Amino acid sequence: MTARILDGRATSAAMLDRVREEVAEFSREHGRVPVLATVLVGDDPASHTYVRMKANRCAKVGMESRRVELDAGISTETLVKTIRELSADPAVDGILLQHPVPGHIDERAAFEAIDPAKDVDGVTRTSFARMAFDEGGFASATPGGIMALLDAYEIPLSGKHAVVVGRSPILGKPVGMLLLARDATVTYCHSRTRDLAEHVARADIVVAAVGRPELIRGEWIKPGAVVVDAGYADNRGDVEYEAAAERASFITPVPGGVGPMTIATLLAQTVRAAREGTEK
Amino acid sequence: MTARILDGRATSAAMLDRVREEVAEFSREHGRVPVLATVLVGDDPASHTYVRMKANRCAKVGMESRRVELDAGISTETLVKTIRELSADPAVDGILLQHPVPGHIDERAAFEAIDPAKDVDGVTRTSFARMAFDEGGFASATPGGIMALLDAYEIPLSGKHAVVVGRSPILGKPVGMLLLARDATVTYCHSRTRDLAEHVARADIVVAAVGRPELIRGEWIKPGAVVVDAGYADNRGDVEYEAAAERASFITPVPGGVGPMTIATLLAQTVRAAREGTEK
Numbered sequence: 001m002t003a004r005i006l007d008g009r010a011t012s013a014a015m016l017d018r019v020r021e022e023v024a025e026f027s028r029e030h031g032r033v034p035v036l037a038t039v040l041v042g043d044d045p046a047s048h049t050y051v052r053m054k055a056n057r058c059a060k061v062g063m064e065s066r067r068v069e070l071d072a073g074i075s076t077e078t079l080v081k082t083i084r085e086l087s088a089d090p091a092v093d094g095i096l097l098q099h100p101v102p103g104h105i106d107e108r109a110a111f112e113a114i115d116p117a118k119d120v121d122g123v124t125r126t127s128f129a130r131m132a133f134d135e136g137g138f139a140s141a142t143p144g145g146i147m148a149l150l151d152a153y154e155i156p157l158s159g160k161h162a163v164v165v166g167r168s169p170i171l172g173k174p175v176g177m178l179l180l181a182r183d184a185t186v187t188y189c190h191s192r193t194r195d196l197a198e199h200v201a202r203a204d205i206v207v208a209a210v211g212r213p214e215l216i217r218g219e220w221i222k223p224g225a226v227v228v229d230a231g232y233a234d235n236r237g238d239v240e241y242e243a244a245a246e247r248a249s250f251i252t253p254v255p256g257g258v259g260p261m262t263i264a265t266l267l268a269q270t271v272r273a274a275r276e277g278t279e280k
Numbered sequence: 281m282t283a284r285i286l287d288g289r290a291t292s293a294a295m296l297d298r299v300r301e302e303v304a305e306f307s308r309e310h311g312r313v314p315v316l317a318t319v320l321v322g323d324d325p326a327s328h329t330y331v332r333m334k335a336n337r338c339a340k341v342g343m344e345s346r347r348v349e350l351d352a353g354i355s356t357e358t359l360v361k362t363i364r365e366l367s368a369d370p371a372v373d374g375i376l377l378q379h380p381v382p383g384h385i386d387e388r389a390a391f392e393a394i395d396p397a398k399d400v401d402g403v404t405r406t407s408f409a410r411m412a413f414d415e416g417g418f419a420s421a422t423p424g425g426i427m428a429l430l431d432a433y434e435i436p437l438s439g440k441h442a443v444v445v446g447r448s449p450i451l452g453k454p455v456g457m458l459l460l461a462r463d464a465t466v467t468y469c470h471s472r473t474r475d476l477a478e479h480v481a482r483a484d485i486v487v488a489a490v491g492r493p494e495l496i497r498g499e500w501i502k503p504g505a506v507v508v509d510a511g512y513a514d515n516r517g518d519v520e521y522e523a524a525a526e527r528a529s530f531i532t533p534v535p536g537g538v539g540p541m542t543i544a545t546l547l548a549q550t551v552r553a554a555r556e557g558t559e560k
Contacts, residue, residue, distance in 0.1 A: 133453075160472050167460060169412070180453075185473040185474070186468045187468075188456075188466045190465070252532065258512045
């Protein structure tokens with residue numbers, strides 16, 4: 001068996017076409033375009049690249065991005081104040097704080113300064129709980145993108161055993177909660193898990209979200225399983241791709257799998273935030 | 281093998297002794313005792329009993345309870361307003377909304393009216409996320425009680441495979457997050473899980489939190505596993521007790537296991553809320 005590709009580029013392109021139409025419709029109705037504020041702290045080159053990509057995508061779908069760039073030495077208090085101002089600003093529909101922030105900053109405090117109604121990257125406690133409780137809040141962008149990708153290929157989730165490797169607050173934990181809300185049986189594995197290979201081997205759906213290149217060996221994959229690789233480090237994913245693709249029924253490439261879905265989800269949620277904000 | 285009993289009565293009694301001392305100390309320092317407000321909607325006899333038990337326990341440890349009883353026909357808006365008033369009232373340290381509320385009420389809206397700083401029953405979105413992110417917030421009372429019981433018997437959690445059967449917002453989901461925060465590998469099972477028996481059979485720790493009498497068969501339990509039964513319906517637990525006790529290393533009885541731990545956790549968190557409230 002050779003796996004079908006879960007093509008994040010094509011799927012996200014279709015999503016972004018819809019977003020572009022929604023932006024146009026919003027613009028006709030409200031006389032302005034949705035605005036995503038991106039907050040970047042410090043001068044990490046990768047983070048700069050990510051933020052620039054997001055700004056470019058905004059422009060492509062007709063949305064506006066407002067880039068806020070702050071010095072690496074900024075205090076938590078100043079960052080929180082800046083984000084609170086964006087939360088209070090009626091001209092801003094969505095807020096993204098580029099992760100990670102420098103180590104001296106209390107990232108959680110900064111995230112919580114985002115008004116949940118503008119939390120289009122799904123990083124606040126409120127968004128997490130709304131995902132977990134299936135209340136229809138904003139999903140964390142990568143987990144939301146993974147769900148959209150699985151849905152685009154009509155992968156059945158109910159009753160399936162999903163194994164999530166990784167437990168970060170904006171990736172592993174929320175993707176598990178979203179899968180659970182869709183009636184998957186969900187196992188969380190992580191660095192302290194014994195017999196990771198055995199857990200992965202039992203999975204109908206594997207979501208790798210660790211950032212350790214090729215941690216997941218191809219030979220662990222159950223024949224016919226669906227493999228989603230959300231890891232990224234050293235230009236490689238968390239999954240040993242070639243060997244996994246021989247066993248899986250579906251697999252995401254890295255790059256071109258989960259990555260493009262993340263930005264598409266972010267922008268889709270920004271239009272939605274704009275719409276919901278004007279409905280109030 | 282016959283399992284050792286995880287004795288919730290004895291463990292909670294020891295916890296309540298500590299709470300009584302903390303109440304006395306708080307009272308000496310602040311000239312008043314901690315106050316738990318209990319909100320009860322309607323006339324469900326079981327709920328009345330639970331609220332009365334909680335009030336009695338408050339009295340026994342020297343705390344005050346303020347009972348708010350509301351008509352079954354009350355609107356969500358009125359309930360939310362009542363709870364917001366308690367949230368704003370400096371004389372109230374902790375707030376408990378007795379679950380379940382009548383079906384026409386939006387329970388989530390009512391829970392969210394509780395100030396997270398007074399959410400001693402751990403039902404708000406904020407408390408859930410803080411449990412999930414291991415931030416030291418208030419635990420949901422039953423999940424917090426389960427963790428305290430496991431700790432009292434020094435049950436190792438790190439690297440163990442915990443299977444949680446049930447996924448309710450104030451029981452199954454949070455107990456899984458608390459176990460994950462303690463480095464267990466965690467599997468969530470539920471009504472749509474296939475092969476529940478196989479999942480349970482792989483568990484080092486089983487937490488049953490469904491409310492379906494004897495859903496978990498004794499023969500499923502892995503020899504030496506730890507069995508925590510948080511279910512309760514028709515005077516029975518979720519686990520087939522006698523058969524499970526022959527295989528498990530530790531097991532909670534029903535009653536006398538998880539139940540008493542829930543109230544002890546609620547009261548311990550109320551004193552803590554009082555202390556933290558006065559520190560601000």
